Amino acid sequence: MNLDRMRRHGLDEVVDAVVVGTGAGGAPLLARLAEAGLRVVALEAGRNLDPADFTPDETASIDLYWTGERLSGGSTPEAFGGNNSGVGVGGSTLHWGAFVPRADARDLRLKTESGVGEDWLLTLDELRPYYEAVEAFIGVSGPSSYPWEPSRRYPLAPVARNAPAEVMARGCERTGIRYTDAPAAVLSRPFASPGGAERPPCVNCGACHQGCFNGAKTSMDVTYLPRAVQAGAEIRPDSTVHTIERDRAGRVTGVVYRTADGDRRQRCAALILCGGAIETPRLLLHNGLGNSSGQVGQNYMAHLATQVWGFFETEMRMNKGYPSSLITEDFIRPDKADFAGGYLLQSLGVLPMTWANLLARGAGLWGSPLVEAIDRYNYAAGIGMNGECLPAADNRLTLSDEVDAIGVPKARIMFSQGANEQAMDRHAIAAMTAIWEAAGAQGIVSARRFAHTIGTCRMGRSADEAVVDAYGRSFDLPNMWICDNSVFPSSLAANPALTIMALSLRTADAILA
């Protein structure tokens, strides 16, 4: 994005807030704080990228991903990098899928309902105005009537369904499953955010995960960040924060960050960490801060994201069109479930390298079956789940003995799915397989996968049990806040980014209050 004319602040200037990270957690609050007149500086570890340089080539798009090494352990280790972790001005929203379901009210009180998992300290009624504000500002496309919340309205008509969505709809019809066009942060018509430039509609290029070249897909660099810069915020790319400084009273006084020219120190009156559920706890553990609860790094969660693939007689050419243009929420609380919580399903078109890699890793294919599957790429379509993952004591992030290029210990993430997840996974595979069978798919294959990074700095009532309060404020450091998916006390079945943006506006309101 264009940063040429942004306001700049001196290193010795005590700015009102430093925001670490420019993704879904950092960008909305950066804009809101700047508009309220605060002097704010965002520090982004990645580069400031030009969307004209984005390429659909899956290997070359690696510059959108966080490639600093993480160690992944447990009985079901999760893939990082391109699977869920972004870098650059705009963070992971540069490569996200822009699939934006809202949280289900029942998921926010899972413990009350089921006795397992956690309740959130906020209700859907409290979140709804923030959801609506985000959807109206970024321009979310969706159905005119949402089957699972008929009163919900989306600002834009839905984006067109691609082939996998068409065949999934057919399978749902035949199995009696309700479905609709996915809520997508992708423009179905030209649209300008209030005060922003007009963005053109989606041209169905299919490469959302490799970066949107024309701005039709919401990423922070075409929505909240221009608004923030317009309001006086400064964004410094290529700036990796490694040290948090405090005074004797225990208040944060500034941060030290690494640039190509060495370390810089920015003084600040408040610090807001928005680096995601890996980098935020890693920074806190490295600095030995904010952890009187012992909860920093605990309760790491990843969505169940198993995919089921089918092959059809007609061509799907699933690289075309918005990749996940159909949704069903019929399984948020399925009948006769032997597990707590639930999951949603989406249709899937995936580019060939990501797809073949999934078959090789998650479905265990190799040899002729792998080659033959790859040869049938143009005939494949997928359905993917996004399912609740319960917090568990053994699933956590710690610092390893290995350090990265700037001397910060690498994160080690242990993740093992539990009995609840296994039961849900079985249920979802059966449901997805039934849809594909009804749609006429052959050679159906399932591939286990996990998505997103959640938990590690949970919100809660007190420092006895949580890292931050319900608004993201640290219990230990009164001028430090966290706003990203690390504060989630439970995973929710919904994909996290929309909720992160909503929380970001809410945290900004709390900071300003």
Add this chain to the structure above:
Amino acid sequence: MPNPAELSQKPLIVALHFLGGSARTWRVLATATAEHFDWQTLDLPGFGEAREQSGYSVDEMAAVVLEAVKAVGSRRWFLVGHSMGAKVACVVARAVENGAPRLEGMSGLVLLAGSPPSPEPMTESKRSQMLGWFEGDAARSRDEAHGFVQDNVGEPLDPHLHARAVDDVLRTHPAAWKAWLTSGSREDWSSRIGVLGIPAMVVAGERDEALGAPSQAESMLPHLADATLHVLPGAGHLLPLERAEDIAKLMIAFVSDQPREPVVAASYSALIASPRVSARTRDVLLRRAEGPPGDDNVLSPALSDTLRAVIDRVLPQTGPHKLDLAARLLMALSGPQGDGWRFASLPPDIEALRAGLETLDHAAMSQHGRGFEHLAGADQDKLLNQAAEGAIDNEVLAGGLTSSAMKLWFEDVRSSVTQAYVAHPATMARIGYSGIANRGEPSGPQGFVHFGEGIREDWEPVATRTAAQ
């Protein structure tokens, strides 16, 4: 000699000698090209060190060759035949084109003064004269051998070479000599060999009376779909002995002209060049199609061969041209930029790759008494299945990976190999992938108009998949 599969990854030349020759026939030529090629030179039954071996028919000789090159596996190799050896080479090439197991790396055929698939043109007087040789005493036989060599060269050979050639003729078993003259040279393979598609280079001596350029043009070239004919002025019939330096140059040029990897189909290359593809995407794809960098010695030659054998099972490629997935995988793993994570129970990527390959080889040795790359495909698959199931038993090998780590290691290998394969434009062409052309420069077409079930836009590529056929 060392097993060719344990040598470096230079192209391998498998060489078949003439009537009265032996593996030694190639010595000068092999030395002159040692920087470029590894050589596997054979003694056909009844010749050289194989004097006492029987089985002189063309079929039997071809079987000996197929047996000898079994270990070549996926390696890139070329077959060279001289005179009688050329006829055998054509039969071997036919077997390879018909899908002889594990020899699909054959990349070219070099035929020197070749005896054609059809009966060799030879006058009956010449045949009966030669049949009468080597019946008398040693001195007379030496004279006859001397005369045979002398009559078949354009200019006299260097005395040492001449003496060695005469010795070779004398080492020949008389039965083998007679069998070729009365039977082998008369066998008609022309319809069985048909037309070979493999790239070929045919070389003839200007002064070769029976098997010179006119004979090659008439009887050999019709069997070769993709061949060039070179004539060496002043040369006779014993080309590898007479003109080793000239042939070395021709062979180096021929081998370097043959593509190592699948060529991106012309229609797909045209798509890459079209305005539907952005400049950056085009640049990325063209650079990738140029091939991986050479061996950077990330692995020892032995481990490199094990890796290649694993890759052949994980992602089997058919046909003479294969993507060098091993080189691409090593390039990706040893580059400065990782992919953002690794399994916590595995060491850093390259270290893990080595340890896993060593563990696999160790398991192959303890189960079969041979390294992984020397096992039959079914046994290799069995071991890889054990790895996939976490059932590789590895209590012995120091520094090896545990069975549970091997499970993750094999997952990583599957992933890396698959990504290297799919990333290549030849694979994209093979599957008919249109996603590279989803947006060009701002002035060009943008995105897709038709993307529903069963709808292909006019310009979208269709699968070539030729390599599978």
